[in-house]
Amino acid sequence: MKIYNTLSGQKEEFVPLNPNVVKMYVCGPTVYNLIHVGNARPAVVFDAFRRYLEYRGYSVIYVQNFTDVDDKIIKVANIEGVDPKVIGDRYVAGYFKDACELGIQPATCHPRTTNFIEQIKEFILELEKKHFAYQRGSDVYFDVSAFPSYGTLSHRNPSDMRSGARVEINENKDDPLDFVLWKGSKAGEPKWKSPWGDGRPGWHIECSSMSKTLLGDAFDIHAGGNDLIFPHHEDERAQTEALTSKKWVNYWMHNGMISVKDEKMSKSIGNIFTVREALKIYGKNAIRMYLLSKHYRSPIEFSSDRMEEAKTAYSRIARVMEEIEKKVGKDFRITEDEFVKDQKAKMIEVLDDDFNTPQALSIIFDLVKDVISTGNLERMKSVKVLVDEWNYFLGFDFEPDxxxxxxxxxxxxxxxxxxxxxxxxxxxxxxxxxxxxxxxxxxxxxxxxxxxxx
Ligand SMILES: [Zn+2]
Incomplete structure (x- = not known):
């Protein structure tokens, strides 16, 4: 199997650290709002990839976090006059409901920042001991100049970045590239006691700390949207490898963004479509078809035309599956003949090539295209068995609706x-x-x- 690795900028042969088990970490949502279709892309795509790994015989340990301490959560909590925990709990529950309706399986573990404060503090103390972190007031920063390979993941040159960067007025760090590990708390913010004074963790440190605790010092795949490559993943990588002096992640996978009329779909721009709205209008199957019919690294546009196309494409498969069932029923066996073997090999070939789901779907479209009109019942049975088998990772519901x-x-x-x-x-x-x-x-x-x- 080959995976495109952001770190090398190339497709690489996938060799997990343990031949049977794949350890994978995916950055999850900040829980201050319902998830939108842009957030659904990594959730659907990497869940489908995880299931494909399982289909290929691996056990997968899949961790996806919730960021439940953050400026945006605090802001929403203050507006509503409630504890930030209330907001976090509400949108964690909201995430699980939407993810379940989208057919996303729960991760092996869904850690939350606020449950990892002790581990995060230990992580920062260790970085301080090794002279990768320094304290200014109640804030602690990572010293980027102490980590020579900073910029390797995002293919950026630190001195180029420095020339364009500036230190914000409220920050007292030594270098514009340095990033916060621990923030001294301001009035009205959630806070935890620490050797540096009352405060809360910076954003990047949580993923390093959680993955270290749950997956160990090194693991196979780290994934997320490509908007996280810099600074989030660059910073995660710097602080983790600074701490362990080991290679942290072997394969970095990043999905492309969803755009609306040429702008990235994001809460801050305000052009979002929540998953809940999309489910109501288009349904789970159309959303999954929309997300899987483009390669995960390509950007995709979100519009009602694209969604209607996805809906039509899905019905092309669903209708044939239904027709076949009407003709041959549900209870039958097939012999694995050359045709079936060939189709399975073709499917594995395209998905082993950096999880090419559009190619996978086109194999299915080819199979369903004329199968009814040929009247060949044996062929119909084979097609049904194949599509049902592959549906383990595609995750459509052929039954309801x-x-x-x-x-x-x-x-x-x-x-x-x-x-x-x-x-x-x-x-x-x-x-x-x-x-x-x-x-x-x-x-x-x-x-x-x-x-x-x-
Ligand atoms: Zn992360």
Whole structure:
């Protein structure tokens, strides 16, 4: 298997530290709001990748954190006049609800910053001892100049970055590139006792500390959105490798951003679409199709056109799966013939190439394309078994919704027949037109009205 590694800027052969177990850490959301479609991309894509690793025979230890102490959480808590913990708890619960409806499996572990304060303090003390950190007032900073390979992950040159950077007025660090490990608390902020005074952790330190505690000093894959490469992941890497003097992460995977009319979808820009809204309008299957039909590293645009396309693409597969089931039922076995073996090999080939899900889906589109019209029942069975097997990592629901759709169409047809009986042809034509726009063809046959998907 090959994975594109941000660190080397190349696709590399994937060799886990332990031949059977893959350890993976994915940066999770800051819990101050419901997640939006942009947050859903790493969650869906890396969960699908994790399941593909399982499909390929690995056990996967998958950690995804919640940042539950942060300026934005404090701000929302102050507006509502509640403890920041209330906000954190609410949106952790919100995340689990949305993730579950999107078909994302829970991680092996979902650590929260506020449960790791002791480990974070120990981490910082250790960095201080090794002269990678210094205290200014109640703040503690990481000394970037003490870590020579700073910038390697994001392929940036520290002196170039310095020339463009400046130190904010409220910061008293020695170098504009230095970043905060521990922040002295201001009035009205959550705080913990520490050797440097009351305060709270900086953002980057939590992922280093949690991953060290849960996955050890070195692990296989660290993933997240490519907006995290700098400074978040660069800083995580610097402080962890400074502490352990070991290579921390072997493969860095980053997904591309979702844009809306050429701007990144983000809460600060205000062009967000929450997962909850998207689920209501398009449904889980369309969202998963939308996210998986582009390579995870490519940027994608979010628009109602793209979502409708995804919905149509999904129905192309779902409809054939349904048709096959009608023809051959559910309880059958297939023999693994050359055709099945070839298809499985093809699927593994494209997904082993840096998890190329658009190619994987095109294999499925090819398989479902003419399988019904050939009338070959054995081939239909093979296709169904293959798609069901691959659905372990694609995560579609081929079952639900269908009955509702059928009921809806039957109801519309009944209304149309009633209209025709009344000789209200304007009404009956309107219903026909509406159904046709939905891709449904109506046939008035001597034995009654039939319908089918166009
Ligand atoms: Zn992180």
């Amino acid at each position: 269908r009955k509702n759709v059928d009921d809806f169409i039957e109801l519309e047809l009944k209304l149309r027949n009633d209209a025709r009986m009344r000789k209200d042809y304007a009404q009956s034509d309107e219903i026909r037109k509406k159904l046709e726009e939905l891709g449904i063809e109506i046939m008035d046959l001597p034995e009654g009205t039939r319908w089918r998907w166009k």
